[in-house]
Amino acid sequence: MAMRLYDTARQEIVDLELNDHVQMYVCGITPYDSTHLGHAATYLTYDLIIRRLEDRGHTVELVRNVTDVDDSILPKARELGIDFLELAESEMDRFNQDLEALNTRPANLEPRATESIAGMIELIGSLESSGHTYTTDGITYFDVETFTSFGKLSHLTTDEMVALARERGGSPDDPRQRNPLDFVLWQPSADDEPRWDSPFGPGRPGWHIECSAMSMDALGTTIDIHGGGGDLIFPHHECEIAQSESVTGEPFSRYWVHAGLVAYQGTKMSKSLGNLVFVSDLRQQIDPRAIRLALMAHRYRFDFEWFDEEAQRAQSDLELLVRAGGGADPVNHGQLIDEVRDALDDDLDTPRIRTALLTAAQSIEDHADPLSSGCLIAAASLCGIELR
Ligand SMILES: [Zn+2]
Structure with missing residues (x-):
């Protein structure tokens, strides 16, 4: 395919x-x-x-x-x-x-x-x-x-x-x-x-x-x-x-x-309105990996609005992923990475990937499965989020 x-x-x-x-x-x-x-x-x-x-x-x-x-x-x-x-x-x-x-x-x-x-x-x-x-x-x-x-x-x-x-x-x-x-x-x-x-x-x-x-x-x-x-x-x-x-x-x-x-929060983001959200400012507030994760909540080709609270939510989501990854060695096969590949191939369906990563992380937290930790690390890494 x-x-x-x-x-x-x-x-x-x-x-x-x-x-x-x-x-x-x-x-x-x-x-x-x-x-x-x-x-x-x-x-x-x-x-x-x-x-x-x-x-x-x-x-x-x-x-x-x-x-x-x-x-x-x-x-x-x-x-x-x-x-x-x-x-x-x-x-x-x-x-x-x-x-x-x-x-x-x-x-x-x-x-x-x-x-x-x-x-x-x-x-x-x-x-x-x-x-x-x-x-x-x-x-x-x-x-x-x-x-x-x-x-x-x-x-x-x-x-x-x-x-x-x-x-x-x-x-x-x-x-x-x-x-x-x-x-x-x-x-x-x-x-x-x-x-x-x-x-x-x-x-x-x-x-x-x-x-x-x-x-x-x-x-x-x-x-x-x-x-x-x-x-x-x-x-x-x-x-x-x-x-x-x-x-x-x-x-x-x-x-x-x-x-x-x-x-930005219901208004066009523009220089003249002075409401640009700068990456350098966001990097002071949250981990840059959380910025990636936050943006993945939005489908790439549609316009979207950014709300300030997305930053903190993405930071706690990232913390969940890092905990669930637990520094395991990456495992490059399995259901999770297959789903991520499928979703990337499907016109970059990043909201689906984000949900899949967070669901996997939550179930790892609930059941402590080391193999899944490796799968999570590899799947996140394919999306440019290094959890180790
Ligand atoms: Zn050009």
Whole structure:
């Protein structure tokens, strides 16, 4: 039986048909603020997929980029009065510490946008020579009229795409654009912004072209699995497809897997509302393994709300698991690990896994069965929770 995941483009749960070596690209952070619970939920999702694929005998090559130049990091650096690369450096350190504490597999490669500009310029050049771009006021745009299947990932109507573009960093109302859905490939930099020389004038790349170039540089024309938060489906990933496939004529990714967004106690979690739940703060309150366990209570691809009391509940659940594990040697077979494997294969049914682990732990506490302790340790470990 294949592992099954929900594919955003096909809009259904599909069997993953994969070679032994799997190439995965997951959009990384813009390092201008600390890792919050939404990031943690996203990166834990791909970590679980990687762990299960490795358990099934695949090797997985994970590329996770760093968007260290874009429209959000530059204003933040300006506000703090520091160089944007200095800000990127310190936030990347914090991000990596948070992900390491959460026991996620490190990426095989973490390309940085500022170190990948040559690839972006080359890609824009190919788009230009094949008639997919136009330039107005020094800004080079992608012309969506030249890519007839624009919208095939998100399945949104034009009106919905325009509204989302407006909300998520696009400029659909800019009269310089021929179509409201056209997007920036290259733009002049403001006076205090970084700039690179290019055939399109000195300037800096648009956000979407960064990931197309970094992905194709690292993993070639077609990747197996592309991931990221659900808010990247449109416009970011839709635009990545349009740019990449316009140049290569090949599918950009075979599967598209997206993680849901996290709200906070009934409100959208956002920087402007000041209600972000930071992983570094949670780590002060509870064991990072409990953060993993808490997030497993939610199915990865649906948006969910986080409530503060979940943290303490997860901490006591973790303590139960640790007691029941009792430092036993892992036993990699048996009913419990079979159920965990089944649930991971079933579109990452982590709530079912969490219940199975806690039920097993409770019965071990009640009956003290050493073999079950070893099974519990192995089953939790498959989900990245080391009980020993
Ligand atoms: Zn991206």
